[in-house]
Amino acid sequence: MNSTRKLWCAVILLAGFHALILFAGFFAPYAPAAQDRDLPFAPPTSIHFRDAQGRFHFRPFVYGLKDDPANPGGYEADPDKMYALSSFVRGAPYKVAGLVGSHLHLFGVAADGRVFLMGTDGYGRDQFSRFLYGGQISLLAGLLAAALSVSLGVLVGALAGFYGGWIDDLLMRGSEIFLALPWLYLLFAVRAALPLHVAEWQVFLLLIAVIGMIGWARPARLIRGVVLSAKERKFVVAARGFGASDAHLLFTHVLPQTYGVVLTQLALLIPQYVLAEVTLSFLGLGVGEPMASWGTLLAALQQYYVLASYWWMFLPALLLIPLFLGYYATADALQERLKAVPL
Amino acid sequence: MTRYISRRLVHAILLLLAVSFFSFGLLQLAPGDFFDAMRLNPEISQRTVANIRSEYGLDGPLPIRYERWLSSMLKGDFGFSLASNGPVAPLLCVRVRNTLLLSGTATVLAWLLALPIGVWSAAKRGTWGDRISRVATSTILTIPDLLLFLGLLLLAVRTGWFPTGGMVSPGADDLDAWGRAKDVAVHLALPALGLAVVMLPVLVRHVRSAMMDVLESPFVRAGRGHGIPRGRLLFRYALPAASNPLISLLGFSIATMLSTSMLAEVVLSWPGLGPLLVESILSRDVYVVVAIVMLSSVFLVFGNLLADLLLFASDPRIRAE
Amino acid sequence: MRADTQDGTQPIDPVMRAVNLAKRHIQRRPMTQREFTVRAFEDVNLTIHRGTTLAIVGESGAGKSTLARCLALLEEPTAGEIWFDGRDLLRLHKKERFPLHRQIQLIFQDPTAALNPRLTAEEIITEPLAVQRIGPKEKRRRRALDFMEQVGLASSDYSKRPLEFSGGQRQRLAIARALALEPKLLILDEALSSLDLLNQQMILKLLADLRMAHSLTYVHISHDLQLVSEFAEEVAVMSAGRIVEQKPAAELFARPEQAETKALLAAMPPLESILMRRPA
Numbered sequence: 001m002n003s004t005r006k007l008w009c010a011v012i013l014l015a016g017f018h019a020l021i022l023f024a025g026f027f028a029p030y031a032p033a034a035q036d037r038d039l040p041f042a043p044p045t046s047i048h049f050r051d052a053q054g055r056f057h058f059r060p061f062v063y064g065l066k067d068d069p070a071n072p073g074g075y076e077a078d079p080d081k082m083y084a085l086s087s088f089v090r091g092a093p094y095k096v097a098g099l100v101g102s103h104l105h106l107f108g109v110a111a112d113g114r115v116f117l118m119g120t121d122g123y124g125r126d127q128f129s130r131f132l133y134g135g136q137i138s139l140l141a142g143l144l145a146a147a148l149s150v151s152l153g154v155l156v157g158a159l160a161g162f163y164g165g166w167i168d169d170l171l172m173r174g175s176e177i178f179l180a181l182p183w184l185y186l187l188f189a190v191r192a193a194l195p196l197h198v199a200e201w202q203v204f205l206l207l208i209a210v211i212g213m214i215g216w217a218r219p220a221r222l223i224r225g226v227v228l229s230a231k232e233r234k235f236v237v238a239a240r241g242f243g244a245s246d247a248h249l250l251f252t253h254v255l256p257q258t259y260g261v262v263l264t265q266l267a268l269l270i271p272q273y274v275l276a277e278v279t280l281s282f283l284g285l286g287v288g289e290p291m292a293s294w295g296t297l298l299a300a301l302q303q304y305y306v307l308a309s310y311w312w313m314f315l316p317a318l319l320l321i322p323l324f325l326g327y328y329a330t331a332d333a334l335q336e337r338l339k340a341v342p343l
Numbered sequence: 344m345t346r347y348i349s350r351r352l353v354h355a356i357l358l359l360l361a362v363s364f365f366s367f368g369l370l371q372l373a374p375g376d377f378f379d380a381m382r383l384n385p386e387i388s389q390r391t392v393a394n395i396r397s398e399y400g401l402d403g404p405l406p407i408r409y410e411r412w413l414s415s416m417l418k419g420d421f422g423f424s425l426a427s428n429g430p431v432a433p434l435l436c437v438r439v440r441n442t443l444l445l446s447g448t449a450t451v452l453a454w455l456l457a458l459p460i461g462v463w464s465a466a467k468r469g470t471w472g473d474r475i476s477r478v479a480t481s482t483i484l485t486i487p488d489l490l491l492f493l494g495l496l497l498l499a500v501r502t503g504w505f506p507t508g509g510m511v512s513p514g515a516d517d518l519d520a521w522g523r524a525k526d527v528a529v530h531l532a533l534p535a536l537g538l539a540v541v542m543l544p545v546l547v548r549h550v551r552s553a554m555m556d557v558l559e560s561p562f563v564r565a566g567r568g569h570g571i572p573r574g575r576l577l578f579r580y581a582l583p584a585a586s587n588p589l590i591s592l593l594g595f596s597i598a599t600m601l602s603t604s605m606l607a608e609v610v611l612s613w614p615g616l617g618p619l620l621v622e623s624i625l626s627r628d629v630y631v632v633v634a635i636v637m638l639s640s641v642f643l644v645f646g647n648l649l650a651d652l653l654l655f656a657s658d659p660r661i662r663a664e
Numbered sequence: 665m666r667a668d669t670q671d672g673t674q675p676i677d678p679v680m681r682a683v684n685l686a687k688r689h690i691q692r693r694p695m696t697q698r699e700f701t702v703r704a705f706e707d708v709n710l711t712i713h714r715g716t717t718l719a720i721v722g723e724s725g726a727g728k729s730t731l732a733r734c735l736a737l738l739e740e741p742t743a744g745e746i747w748f749d750g751r752d753l754l755r756l757h758k759k760e761r762f763p764l765h766r767q768i769q770l771i772f773q774d775p776t777a778a779l780n781p782r783l784t785a786e787e788i789i790t791e792p793l794a795v796q797r798i799g800p801k802e803k804r805r806r807r808a809l810d811f812m813e814q815v816g817l818a819s820s821d822y823s824k825r826p827l828e829f830s831g832g833q834r835q836r837l838a839i840a841r842a843l844a845l846e847p848k849l850l851i852l853d854e855a856l857s858s859l860d861l862l863n864q865q866m867i868l869k870l871l872a873d874l875r876m877a878h879s880l881t882y883v884h885i886s887h888d889l890q891l892v893s894e895f896a897e898e899v900a901v902m903s904a905g906r907i908v909e910q911k912p913a914a915e916l917f918a919r920p921e922q923a924e925t926k927a928l929l930a931a932m933p934p935l936e937s938i939l940m941r942r943p944a
Contacts, residue, residue: 177361180647182602182639185620189369189636192624234777238838241738242792242845243765252791253780275487279606282489283621301493302610304507308500317490324485 007333014326021135025094028129029108032292036124041310044119052079060085083113119312130292131316137293142274148212153219161227175217191285211276219265223258230257260338267331271324355648362640366633367409422630431634442615446604449538450596461550480544488541492610495537505533508612534611549592553585594650601639679881682710685744704730705905717882719896727905728885732853736770769842773854775834779826786822789841811840832863851883889932901925
């Protein structure tokens with residue numbers, strides 16, 4: 001498969017995933033904080049087309065849950081209670097991107113029924129809904145932090161590469177220090193220096209700032225390399241020849257050469273940073289309850305009995321794989337294209 | 344030659360100084376005086392607190408405080424841990440040993456696997472075997488480390504083949520030395536395996552690409568023309584020629600030995616630096632946090648220095664200046 | 665077409681004079697980092713007469729390209745003066761130099777490298793106009809299309825990118841860009857070397873036509889003495905960083921004085937065939 005097609009496949013996969021997360025309110029049947037204390041650790045709900053009597057229904061349905069006498073704490077399906085699965089139902093209110101309000105959900109069941117696509121956690125909260133909403137936090141953190149890192153990298157790399165001399169020396173020495181520090185440890189250490197209990201959105205922003213400000217060194221070096229070779233190109237010299245200012249040279253001729261590297265770095269950093277946020281939250285150092293990020297969803301797995309008995313709690317981690325795949329495939333395809341085009 | 348070494352050494356020391364500034368800065372950032380909490384502890388008298396404060400130079404101006412902190416670090420005194428009510432240094436010693444045991448084993452394992460796989464993959468480029476190994480390494484790269492370790496934990500829990508955490512079983516003190524060693528080894532198996540798998544893809548990729556470059560070169564082709572058997576050609580002739588980037592990589596492996604195992608330790612409950620770091624952050628035990636960061640940075644910087652020196656010693660082209 | 669320089673009694677006002685120009689840079693040996701001085705050129709005295717075509721020739725490495733760039737204000741010589749319009753360009757501030765770029769332009773050897781592959785032909789030609797803040801956008805655009813026609817390109821190709829043009833066309837594009845600012849002096853650094861013979865002749869003809877239309881003065885840098893003999897009116901010979909001889913072309917070819925000139929000429933095919941090819 002040639003690199004363009006690979007690129008499109010990866011991008012479409014990513015776009016789909018991100019759309020799911022962006023419109024979490026629409027795709028999720030329940031609000032993320034909605035608890036169902038009667039149904040802690042319920043397994044994923046099976047969707048049926050054929051009922052216990054063997055009759056086929058066009059509209060899929062789910063069974064109600066009742067306690068399983070043979071398995072304390074477990075559940076079994078109640079064949080007497082059948083709830084049809086409808087699409088475009090009216091449910092709990094939500095806001096898309098915090099702006100547009102709506103009540104519309106893609107699917108749902110009647111009020112007494114429950115459809116837990118990924119089961120529930122200890123508080124009876126729907127994991128599927130929490131996964132989608134949690135993605136908003138983790139993914140947004142990764143995207144913003146990567147944007148921050150790469151922007152800093154472009155700034156530093158362009159200045160260092162274009163002007164050279166002492167600016168270059170100073171900036172590159174600075175980047176060496178950042179590269180010399182073990183990334184994860186540094187992240188944790190800076191997190192430690194910050195107050196442990198602050199308002200949630202502040203934690204979120206701080207997290208982004210910290211993750212983003214640690215990772216600029218490598219992009220900066222790569223961009224510096226591109227700028228160094230770009231500024232020697234004859235068309236840049238020619239532009240100097242009609243009196244172009246440094247700013248004009250940078251923006252019109254030099255920086256456009258860096259687009260490829262910038263995009264590739266973004267594609268590589270975003271999954272890393274998402275994982276950083278997930279790790280921090282997993283360890284209780286990131287966003288805290290009840291704000292659900294993927295990390296907090298996975299944190300329950302640190303308890304032995306959860307790990308041993310409730311396999312569906314793993315699903316959020318498994319669903320990270322296609323996300324990473326999409327980004328890495330994008331980065332690969334971009335790198336192939338970069339090598340092929342001798343700009 | 345000594346000029347090269349001394350230049351790199353000076354460079355490393357300057358780098359570490361910069362790191363120490365940074366760590367010290369972190370220390371200052373932590374809100375509240377560390378000893379506020381200590382003062383609240385009824386077991387410690389006010390006098391002791393005051394003494395320790397002046398000993399750490401906390402009552403002086405900034406440069407003095409930095410100098411005293413730095414000099415005490417250099418002497419091996421890493422501060423005081425509130426959480427465990429004792430000096431930090433001995434606390435770290437044990438943990439460092441455990442971490443190195445884990446990451447050392449994993450690194451050796453990873454390299455032992457990566458070399459043959461990478462070499463073979465490069466030699467059989469384009470064949471099914473090569474493609475499989477490339478898909479496998481890409482797959483492992485795509486799986487987040489966290490997931491991998493959780494998965495291994497699940498495996499341990501479900502199958503009971505491995506212990507699910509810790510370094511020793513309860514009651515291990517009663518065993519003899521050999522029994523204790525076996526006990527540790529059994530506990531070591533899962534985390535080391537997991538960590539090795541995580542390290543593997545990058546190593547294999549580098550070995551493969553380094554080997555591919557060498558296999559294209561004239562002297563290898565000449566060797567083939569002379570009829571040197573394939574295995575010997577690969578390992579006795581080609582691999583040494585590919586060693587430059589690999590030695591750097593080895594240096595990098597060594598340099599990161601204190602930091603790579605962090606997540607594995609936390610998830611699989613291996614008592615190394617990782618869990619200590621997390622606990623210290625949660626309990627606001629600042630000196631421990633700073634000490635860990637400094638220590639792992641020192642390791643990193645000196646590991647890289649070692650890599651440069653190894654490269655210098657092994658490659659006659661660099662030496663001939 | 666020659667300006668009348670042969671009339672000894674009427675010195676034609678020079679458009680540019682280089683006096684004692686020198687350029688040295690310091691390089692470091694790769695491993696030991698020891699410094700050593702590289703002299704690109706020294707004691708260069710050059711007079712460029714208005715309306716002529718001066719060729720600076722010499723073997724590769726004689727410092728010609730560096731000299732060309734210094735004359736075009738792309739590099740700073742380390743010593744000397746460049747007189748243009750009654751002023752020493754090297755003493756001017758950056759701001760004062762800014763409008764001078766409209767008067768002196770350089771054409772590079774490799775047109776593919778000299779044109780930004782991401783820009784369209786129109787953008788390439790309007791860029792200097794935009795940088796020098798000439799006219800509203802519409803005016804710049806019209807000028808660009810006009811110049812495209814003048815250099816022999818179809819103005820309907822304005823949205824094409826350099827790689828969509830042939831080699832010869834790219835050099836025309838570069839010339840159009842240089843001319844957009846309506847300079848007085850055009851310096852061509854081996855501008856014909858990368859073209860095939862047919863394109864060389866076509867570009868030479870184009871340059872001759874343009875000179876008439878825009879009152880230009882040309883300085884050609886070339887190592888190809890044979891080519892130079894076809895169009896140059898004056899020739900300066902450069903060897904090891906020094907100008908050894910500067911004379912009207914016919915005189916130089918007929919009666920070379922310096923050893924270096926003789927050596928260069930000796931490498932060429934017999935003089936008679938050259939002299940026979942030159943127009944009267």
